[in-house]
Amino acid sequence: xxxxxxxxxxxxIKALVDQGVDTIFGYPGGAVLPIYDALxxxxxxxxxxxxxxxxxxxxxxxxxxxxxxxxxxxxxxxxGATNAITGLTDALMDSIPLVCLTGQVATHLIGSDAFQEADxxxxxxxxTKHNWLVKSAPELxxxxxxxxxxxxxxxxxxxxxxxxxxxxxxxxxxxxxxxITHRTYRPxxxxxxxxxxxxxxxxxxxxxxxFYTGGGVINSGPVASQLLREFVRLTGxxxxxxxxxxxxxxxxxxxxxxxxxxxxxxxxxxAMHDCxxxxxxxxxxxxxxxxxxxxxxxxxxxxxxxxxxxxxxxxVRADVGIIGDCAHVLEDMLRIWKSKARRPDKAALADWWKxxxxxxxxxxxxxxxxxxxxxxxxxxxxxxxxxxxxxxxITTEVxxxxxxxxxxxxxxxxxxxxxxxxxxxxxxxxxxxxxxxxAHPKALVVDIAGEASILMNIQEMSTAVQFMLPVKIFIxxxxxxxxxxxxxxxxxxxxxxxxxxxxxxxFVKLAEAYGATGIRASKxxxxxAAIQKMIDTPGPVIFDCRVDQxxxxxxxxxxxxxxxxxxxxxxxxxxxVSEEGKMLV
Amino acid sequence: xxxxxxIERHTISVLVDNExxxxxxxxxLFSGRGxxxxxxxxxEVDQAEHTSRITVVTSGTPxxxxxIKAQLDRxxxxxxxxxxTVETKAVEREMALVKVAGSGEKRVEALRLSDAFxxxxxxxxxxxxxxxxxxxxxxxxxxxGLMRSLGLVDVSxxxxxxxxxGPEAM
Numbered sequence: 001x002x003x004x005x006x007x008x009x010x011x012x013i014k015a016l017v018d019q020g021v022d023t024i025f026g027y028p029g030g031a032v033l034p035i036y037d038a039l040x041x042x043x044x045x046x047x048x049x050x051x052x053x054x055x056x057x058x059x060x061x062x063x064x065x066x067x068x069x070x071x072x073x074x075x076x077x078x079x080g081a082t083n084a085i086t087g088l089t090d091a092l093m094d095s096i097p098l099v100c101l102t103g104q105v106a107t108h109l110i111g112s113d114a115f116q117e118a119d120x121x122x123x124x125x126x127x128t129k130h131n132w133l134v135k136s137a138p139e140l141x142x143x144x145x146x147x148x149x150x151x152x153x154x155x156x157x158x159x160x161x162x163x164x165x166x167x168x169x170x171x172x173x174x175x176x177x178x179x180i181t182h183r184t185y186r187p188x189x190x191x192x193x194x195x196x197x198x199x200x201x202x203x204x205x206x207x208x209x210x211f212y213t214g215g216g217v218i219n220s221g222p223v224a225s226q227l228l229r230e231f232v233r234l235t236g237x238x239x240x241x242x243x244x245x246x247x248x249x250x251x252x253x254x255x256x257x258x259x260x261x262x263x264x265x266x267x268x269x270x271a272m273h274d275c276x277x278x279x280x281x282x283x284x285x286x287x288x289x290x291x292x293x294x295x296x297x298x299x300x301x302x303x304x305x306x307x308x309x310x311x312x313x314x315x316v317r318a319d320v321g322i323i324g325d326c327a328h329v330l331e332d333m334l335r336i337w338k339s340k341a342r343r344p345d346k347a348a349l350a351d352w353w354k355x356x357x358x359x360x361x362x363x364x365x366x367x368x369x370x371x372x373x374x375x376x377x378x379x380x381x382x383x384x385x386x387x388x389x390x391x392x393x394i395t396t397e398v399x400x401x402x403x404x405x406x407x408x409x410x411x412x413x414x415x416x417x418x419x420x421x422x423x424x425x426x427x428x429x430x431x432x433x434x435x436x437x438x439a440h441p442k443a444l445v446v447d448i449a450g451e452a453s454i455l456m457n458i459q460e461m462s463t464a465v466q467f468m469l470p471v472k473i474f475i476x477x478x479x480x481x482x483x484x485x486x487x488x489x490x491x492x493x494x495x496x497x498x499x500x501x502x503x504x505x506x507f508v509k510l511a512e513a514y515g516a517t518g519i520r521a522s523k524x525x526x527x528x529a530a531i532q533k534m535i536d537t538p539g540p541v542i543f544d545c546r547v548d549q550x551x552x553x554x555x556x557x558x559x560x561x562x563x564x565x566x567x568x569x570x571x572x573x574x575x576x577v578s579e580e581g582k583m584l585v
Numbered sequence: 586x587x588x589x590x591x592i593e594r595h596t597i598s599v600l601v602d603n604e605x606x607x608x609x610x611x612x613x614l615f616s617g618r619g620x621x622x623x624x625x626x627x628x629e630v631d632q633a634e635h636t637s638r639i640t641v642v643t644s645g646t647p648x649x650x651x652x653i654k655a656q657l658d659r660x661x662x663x664x665x666x667x668x669x670t671v672e673t674k675a676v677e678r679e680m681a682l683v684k685v686a687g688s689g690e691k692r693v694e695a696l697r698l699s700d701a702f703x704x705x706x707x708x709x710x711x712x713x714x715x716x717x718x719x720x721x722x723x724x725x726x727x728x729x730g731l732m733r734s735l736g737l738v739d740v741s742x743x744x745x746x747x748x749x750x751g752p753e754a755m
Contacts, residue, residue: 125609130660130661130662150661154659183664184601184602184662184663184664309659310652310655310656310659312655313648313652317648
């Protein structure tokens with residue numbers, strides 16, 4: 001008996017259900033009406049209506065990053081697809097698995113400049129891991145399953161499936177199994193065992209080692225974090241992480257040095273500079289981390305574990321490059337370490353920790369408080385202290401507040417921290433918080449925001465209110481695009497060209513206008529009570545936290561400088577940027 | 586990273602699924618990441634399997650060449666990437682169609698030289714020849730160079746195709 005024929009739109013829904021999808025984020029339009037009609041007639045998939053397609057993609061990212069599952073987006077053709085571009089690029093840079101379905105004009109209209117036509121596969125080729133234009137319904141089920149496979153295997157990333165409207169109406173059999181063997185794409189997950197042995201030898205013989213871990217550990221899943229913890233504790237070595245990797249190793253642990261990089265801690269960056277063995281697990285030697293490349297960790301042997309072969313030797317030459325999934329490689333490293341009864345060099349390690357403790361003693365994240373004005377760091381510190389012991393998810397926008405959040409909010413678990421790392425997308429935090437809240441309805445989800453960034457996707461307040469999502473938007477309001485202003489001080493003699501946030505809305509009234517709650521704190525004495533009120537408020541909250549307008553984010557490695565040339569907050573004088581450094585972003 | 590690494594020229598073969606947009610992916614990768622393309626050829630090589638072979642000649646430092654191969658290899662429709670310059674001894678060929686117009690002694694000289702290059706005349710009028718010449722890119726350069734003073738009017742080159750020596754497939 002022939003399988004029952006379904007319309008293309010029904011095939012889409014069935015494939016999503018077979019992939020275990022229960023939530024999608026989207027916005028309807030002409031070219032996806034058949035899929036929206038199929039959604040209407042079922043109840044297995046919940047659709048979250050956003051207010052702008054960029055918000056849909058960031059929400060799907062927040063969902064994906066807080067769950068480890070792929071996020072799914074549904075948008076229409078033309079402007080629906082082009083509005084999704086920023087989110088797709090963001091997900092590509094941060095290796096977030098997404099499946100984005102875009103409507104397209106009917107196949108016979110493609111190329112005719114039809115209404116709401118855009119060359120979606122052409123435009124998104126550069127900002128997706130892969131994409132497909134499905135020209136007939138019989139291919140649709142296969143492409144859907146292949147898309148989930150590609151998005152989630154190897155280095156994860158966003159994919160786009162462009163589905164013309166006539167294909168959504170066309171009938172075909174649905175016969176494909178959701179588990180496919182891909183013709184060409186079969187990423188390596190097990191590392192080369194000889195190289196892993198070589199790495200373990202280097203690790204065991206190190207005198208001044210450091211673990212430098214990244215988002216690859218988070219993407220590899222909770223097992224990778226567990227294995228990392230076990231291995232790091234077994235060695236007793238110090239560990240630092242990129243912005244993307246925070247939470248993989250508990251920040252409350254004594255071996256944790258804090259984040260590294262441009263706004264990383266003094267101890268993490270100096271340890272990176274002086275180490276003799278650098279163990280990179282799932283990080284990509286991003287320019288925010290390395291600073292000046294030719295002065296980056298000059299005396300170390302470098303081990304680099306990455307699932308993406310193109311990350312190895314891209315920016316920094318690895319002495320031992322291991323292509324594989326972090327969890328698999330860590331498992332092998334641990335097994336070899338144990339079976340060979342490896343021991344760290346205790347005496348050398350003690351000296352190394354003594355040196356690190358001297359750097360720690362510099363207290364590079366310290367800041368001075370007073371009774372008059374809230375320091376932004378202080379606001380985050382209080383938020384952290386007052387939410388301890390809760391299941392808390394933090395998202396951010398992009399700028400100074402983001403770096404302060406990374407420095408002063410400490411994560412003990414993976415998948416709790418969602419921030420736009422690679423692309424640096426202002427407007428990421430609120431929709432990402434919505435996605436995280438959808439996935440974790442009972443958790444406390446806070447978007448640590450700036451007053452400029454939040455306005456980039458403020459329309460998603462409607463989404464939060466509609467779906468009764470109690471996200472908390474904690475705005476560090478200094479009335480400046482603070483990071484822009486900080487760089488203008490550093491590079492352009494304080495000429496604040498267009499970095500003042502003029503004509504801001506009254507955020508308390510804005511919250512109320514959306515049907516949410518607005519809270520304001522302007523004095524340090526008001527802070528704790530206001531934060532408590534925010535936590536206790538059942539619905540969405542906009543918290544307008546008026547902070548010191550001119551506080552800058554330190555420590556900082558100025559662009560074009562090396563890890564041991566940091567500017568510290570208590571000694572910002574003499575900070576200068578080389579002519580070469582000024583060219584860098 | 587060393588800035589003074591030498592620039593090398595490499596011929597890379599890429600076996601891909603012959604699906605829509607695959608060439609755009611490869612070209613987009615090169616333009617998006619600022620890599621050079623000196624020549625690029627593509628054609629289906631297995632109709633039943635729907636696979637195409639792309640031969641790309643590129644140049645860069647050893648680190649850049651390694652990146653190019655790794656970046657190509659992670660494209661979803663790519664089956665295999667082989668650096669014919671590094672991994673094997675390979676043979677490279679290119680074909681050119683060369684139109685030379687003229688009369689009298691120059692016309693005779695063009696014909697005589699074409700013989701030395703084993704170029705074939707595939708079209709002729711009283712005023713012109715089209716030569717088909719095959720060989721390494723350097724040989725083609727030399728032939729075209731010689732034709733320049735003899736009435737060269739038009740050149741069409743295929744770009745390099747290459748294949749490894751020995752009994753193995755790529």
